[in-house]
Amino acid sequence: MNRVTIRDVANRAGVSKTTVSHVLNQTRVVDEATREKVLRAVEELGYRPSQVARSLISKRTKTAGLLISDVSNPFYPDVILGVEEVAFAEDYSIFLCNTNYDLERGLKLVQSLVDRSVDGILFMSSSMSLQMVREATENQVHAVVLDWEDSNLHDIASTITINFESGIQQAIRHLVEAGHRHIAHISGPLNLWTAQVRKNAFLKALELNGVEPQQAPIIEGDLRIEGGRKAFEQLNRMTPRPTAVVAANDLMALGVLWAARNAGLDLPQDLSVVGLDDIDLASKVSPSLSTIALPRREIGKIAMQMLLDMIREGKEAKRSRVTVDTTFVLRQSTQRVG
Amino acid sequence: MNRVTIRDVANRAGVSKTTVSHVLNQTRVVDEATREKVLRAVEELGYRPSQVARSLISKRTKTAGLLISDVSNPFYPDVILGVEEVAFAEDYSIFLCNTNYDLERGLKLVQSLVDRSVDGILFMSSSMSLQMVREATENQVHAVVLDWEDSNLHDIASTITINFESGIQQAIRHLVEAGHRHIAHISGPLNLWTAQVRKNAFLKALELNGVEPQQAPIIEGDLRIEGGRKAFEQLNRMTPRPTAVVAANDLMALGVLWAARNAGLDLPQDLSVVGLDDIDLASKVSPSLSTIALPRREIGKIAMQMLLDMIREGKEAKRSRVTVDTTFVLRQSTQRVG
DNA sequence: TTGAAAGCGCTAACAG
C-alpha cells in the first residue's frame, strides 16, 4: 500500500532502475522488448515518478509563485487564467499568494515560495518592495514584475509595464472633444506605485488636451466601490461640480455611478464617468461603463511566458521588458457636456 | 554563487550536518555554544533549508491543491482567501487550479498535483467525478470535497455539504408571506450536482409553504449575468408573469434585475428577485439584492482546517462531514406583491 | 544495449 517507486518497477520488469528511468524519460535507446516490459510494469503497478525526487536532482520544480494583492479584486481573475493557461500547457503548477496589500506578509510569502524552490515568481501585487524581488533572485528564483518600477529592478527581473497613458489620453481626448473642461480624477491610494502612475498619466493627458491640470480635482479612493461612493460625495459638493470623472479603476467608477444615481443625478447627462480595467461587469451594468481596458488575460499569458523563457535560459537569463497598451472603450456612461 | 547547503553550514561552523539539522529543527539538545556557532554560520551564509530535500524524507510537502471551476466566478475569491488564511498560518502553500468546468482537464490537474506530492486536495470545482477524487486518495493524497455527493465518496474523502434548504426555505417563506404565489426558479446547468440540489431545495421549499411545485417555472441558466438576462426574456413572455424569481446565484439574479429594468419594469414592485451567494456586489447595487448568503470565507477556512486535520492524523485519518447553513438576507429587491 | 554506483540535500537511527 506504500508508494510505488522506480525500484518496484525495475524489479517487476527484471531490469535496473537506470533502464526504467531511461525508458520513461526517453533519454537513451532501449531495446523494444525491454521497453515494453518496463512500460507494462509501470502500467500494472500504476507507477508515478516522484516529482519531488526529480526536483532534488534537476533543481527544477515546475512550479511558480503568483503574488497578487487580493483575489477578490476583479482585476486578478482574468490575469490568473492567463497565467494558468500557459502554465498548464507546460505542466507548471501555480502557487497563488495574496499579500493583502501587506508588504511584510508579501515578503513572508516570497520566502516560503523560495523555500519550496519555485522556478520563478510573478510579482503582481500592487504593494511591492525591492527587497521582495531580491529575496527571490538572490536565491536563484527568477522574477517577473508587473506594473512597478525601481531603479535597481531591471538588473534582476523582467518587467511588464502597463502603458496607462495611451488609454487615458484617448479617454481625456474623448471627454474634451465632448466639451468637458471640469474633469476630476479618483485615484487609488497614493502610496501605491500604480496609483501614482495613473494619476500622472491623467494630469499629463489633461495638459496634452489643453486643460489646466492644476485645476483638476484629485480625490484619493480605496479602489473599491465604497471609495467611489465617498468620492462622489466630495465631487457633489464642489462648485462647479465637475462634469466628468475618470476613476483609477472600474469598481470606484461604478461606485460613483450608483451614488450619483442615488443622489438623483441623471446619468450620463449630469456626469460622465470613465473607469479603468474593463472588468466583466463594466459592460453589463446600465448605463454601461465607458472605461480604459487593459488586456488582463494577455498580461497573464505574457508574464508566464516571460518567466518560462527565463527559466529555460537558466542562470544567466537576460531580463526583458515588455509594455502593454491600454485602450479607451466607449460605452454609455459618457456623453457630451450639458 | 551556488545554493548554500547544510553541508556548507556544517563546515563553516565546524560541526556535523546532523548537529546543524538538530539545531534548526530543535530536535535534540545541543550545547549552547555550538548552537550559537551554527546559527551564526546559518546567518552569515544565508542558509535556507531545501523543502524539496526535506519532503523527500518526510513524505510531506506542506502544499495543497485547490481545485475550483473558474476564479472569475465571484463565488471563489472569498473561499480562496479563507483557505489561504489557515494555510498561511500553518506555512502551507496552495496550488490553485481552474478546471474551467472541464472534467478531463480536472483529472489532469489532479494528476499533476499528485505527481507533485501535495499533502491534500480541496475539491471545489462544480464539475466533479469520483475518478478525480480516487486519483488523489489512491495515491495517499487526502481529499476534502465541497458541495458534491457520491455514494462511494465518504469512504475516501471528507465532505462539506452546503445546506441550501435552510436559506432557500427562509427566502420562499418570506416571498409567500409577502403574497407571492407565482415564483420561478432560474437554475444553473442541470448537469451540475449543485444546480440539482438548489433546484430541489427550491421545489421542496415551495411545497412546505403551500405552493404547488408543479406550477413553478424552472429556467436553466449559465450562472452568469447573461444567463439571468436571457431567463428574464422567458419570464417576461409568460402569462401570468411570475411575481418573484429565485436565481441559483447572484450573477443571474443581477442579470434579471437589470434586464427587467431595461424592459421598463419597476423594481421591486413588478418583480421580486432573490439571488444566492451574497457576493460583494449584491449589497452595493441598487436596488440592493435580497439573497441567500453562504459563508464563503468560512467554508474556505473549514475546508483547509479539515484537510490539515486529516494530514496530521496520517494514513488512517477518519473522514469527517460538515454541513454549513445558508441564510436569507433581506434587502431591497423583494417586496410585497402588487 | 544495459547496470552499478554515486549523489541531489536533507533527516534519523545508531553509536559513541
Added chain:
DNA sequence: CTGTTAGCGCTTTCAA
C-alpha cells in the same frame, strides 16, 4: 552532547 552512516526516489556518469 555529537558524529557516522544509511537512506528518501530519482538521474546520470562511467564502465561493461
